[in-house]
Amino acid sequence: MRRAWLRAAIVPVALLLSACATQSPVSSPTPEPLSPTPSVTTASETALTGNGDVPEVLDPDLLEHLPVTVHSQSGYQQHIFATWPEFGKPKIDAAIRGYYLSTIKQFEQDYPQPADPEAPSPELNLDWHLLAASPSMIGIVADGYQFAGADASDLWHSMWFDPSTDTVYQPADLVNSYAVSTALVGLEPSRRTMVTTLDLSPLGSNPYGAATLVAFTGNGDLIVGFDECQVAACVEDRVTMTIPATTVAPMLTAAGKRAQAAEMDPVDPTTTASTSASSPSPVPVVTPQPTAKKVNCKKLKCVAITFDDGPGPYTKTLLSYLKAGNVPATFFMLGQQVDTYPHTALAVAKAGHEIGVHTWSHRDLTRLSPIQIDKEITSTVDIIRNETGVTPTLLRPPYGAVNSTVRKEARKAGLAVVLWNVDTLDWKTRSTPKTVKAALRDTRRGSIILLHDIHKTSVAAVPDIIAGLQAKGYTFVTVTDLLGNPQPGVMYRYGR
Ligand SMILES: [Zn+2]
Numbered sequence: 001m002r003r004a005w006l007r008a009a010i011v012p013v014a015l016l017l018s019a020c021a022t023q024s025p026v027s028s029p030t031p032e033p034l035s036p037t038p039s040v041t042t043a044s045e046t047a048l049t050g051n052g053d054v055p056e057v058l059d060p061d062l063l064e065h066l067p068v069t070v071h072s073q074s075g076y077q078q079h080i081f082a083t084w085p086e087f088g089k090p091k092i093d094a095a096i097r098g099y100y101l102s103t104i105k106q107f108e109q110d111y112p113q114p115a116d117p118e119a120p121s122p123e124l125n126l127d128w129h130l131l132a133a134s135p136s137m138i139g140i141v142a143d144g145y146q147f148a149g150a151d152a153s154d155l156w157h158s159m160w161f162d163p164s165t166d167t168v169y170q171p172a173d174l175v176n177s178y179a180v181s182t183a184l185v186g187l188e189p190s191r192r193t194m195v196t197t198l199d200l201s202p203l204g205s206n207p208y209g210a211a212t213l214v215a216f217t218g219n220g221d222l223i224v225g226f227d228e229c230q231v232a233a234c235v236e237d238r239v240t241m242t243i244p245a246t247t248v249a250p251m252l253t254a255a256g257k258r259a260q261a262a263e264m265d266p267v268d269p270t271t272t273a274s275t276s277a278s279s280p281s282p283v284p285v286v287t288p289q290p291t292a293k294k295v296n297c298k299k300l301k302c303v304a305i306t307f308d309d310g311p312g313p314y315t316k317t318l319l320s321y322l323k324a325g326n327v328p329a330t331f332f333m334l335g336q337q338v339d340t341y342p343h344t345a346l347a348v349a350k351a352g353h354e355i356g357v358h359t360w361s362h363r364d365l366t367r368l369s370p371i372q373i374d375k376e377i378t379s380t381v382d383i384i385r386n387e388t389g390v391t392p393t394l395l396r397p398p399y400g401a402v403n404s405t406v407r408k409e410a411r412k413a414g415l416a417v418v419l420w421n422v423d424t425l426d427w428k429t430r431s432t433p434k435t436v437k438a439a440l441r442d443t444r445r446g447s448i449i450l451l452h453d454i455h456k457t458s459v460a461a462v463p464d465i466i467a468g469l470q471a472k473g474y475t476f477v478t479v480t481d482l483l484g485n486p487q488p489g490v491m492y493r494y495g496r
Pocket of ligand 1: 308309358362398399
């Protein structure tokens with residue numbers, strides 16, 4: 001149940017904020033008055049679990065005018081999926097990338113794929129969320145889930161930096177570390193969190209120094225967070241302790257004050273004065289482009305090319321390749337990526353490609369409860385519909401992991417379950433020639449080809465895959481056209 005709250009809670013907050021942000025293209029039935037600056041309006045909502053006050057997450061649309069790209073790394077044998085932002089600043093990007101890659105490396109070392117193929121795969125899922133934004137301070141939090149074969153745990157790690165000067169701040173740069181440590185130890189129980197077994201002694205004389213999360217509430221209170229098992233029994237989830245704004249005020253450094261302000265009253269980091277209240281984008285209205293002509297797959301050698309895990313930084317390049325080849329494709333999108341790249345998602349829809357659901361956060365669905373699966377699916381259906389005007393009818397479960405519960409939830413949501421029968425292993429080889437070779441070698445009539453548009457090497461393979469398969473007499477169609485009339489809850493690996 002805790003986990004249901006963990007991920008699911010992020011979604012409504014993000015969507016709600018998205019509807020309030022000035023530049024958001026999300027439509028709402030009645031136009032809301034534009035606030036001068038995007039702000040956190042959901043003080044009672046929390047976005048991350050933590051057994052106490054937790055920071056709220058902001059809509060990543062707030063970074064729309066920064067050159068932010070989101071990188072992903074995935075693996076199938078060990079179920080690894082991580083996304084993180086990069087800002088085009090050498091020191092900041094090295095710090096962010098360093099955290100994610102070292103966490104992945106540690107996980108791969110600690111939990112290798114079990115030799116028994118029937119044993120459950122270890123899983124690592126690392127998201128990122130925006131905590132705070134201003135021209136001189138951005139805060140993000142890496143939000144992680146890891147399943148190590150027997151038990152699961154959550155982890156988090158906050159990072160603070162100044163995008164204008166490429167400066168990375170350590171937690172000790174934000175506050176007087178000694179004063180905060182002393183305050184944490186002396187906190188009255190109600191401020192220490194609901195956890196009764198809290199034990200700071202393993203952290204030595206400086207509990208603050210061991211904190212994995214440093215952030216603020218919307219009221220300016222300081223939140224200090226710890227990972228599971230760090231200061232309390234592992235069953236207690238992550239723990240946070242809160243120091244009231246009035247108490248913490250004299251403990252804040254200049255950078256700490258900027259961090260506090262950027263979280264209490266976030267503004268577009270590229271603004272110089274107040275946020276320009278640009279008029280809201282029009283409601284996306286997508287008129288699906290008439291497919292050149294209705295293709296008859298009973299007569300032609302049809303195949304479907306599919307792209308998972310996006311949209312991402314290379315998706316627009318991919319769209320130009322598909323257009324050049326006059327090829328319709330199917331994109332299985334992640335809700336969290338649509339949230340970050342709404343304009344790209346809209347461009348995919350406008351180009352007439354099919355859009356399916358790949359869940360919100362790329363978790364192995366077979367490990368989730370029906371309620372959690374439903375939230376992963378419906379939140380993604382909703383954001384795709386809101387941002388593109390398209391209502392998806394296909395689900396591709398992450399890692400191709402399916403059981404009867406997943407199929408049942410897909411049926412309830414009106415989605416057919418679509419796997420693949422040509423795995424190019426593009427995510428593994430990261431090699432354009434090998435990706436092209438695998439696609440041309442393994443594709444047959446009716447094939448569904450799996451690629452990932454979050455990898456540059458995969459996108460680069462697309463022109464040769466298109467040319468190669470067209471030369472062999474294949475016709476590209478969307479998955480729905482390939483399958484004819486896919487039925488909700490039914491699983492497909494290939495078509496006619
Ligand atoms: Zn995927």
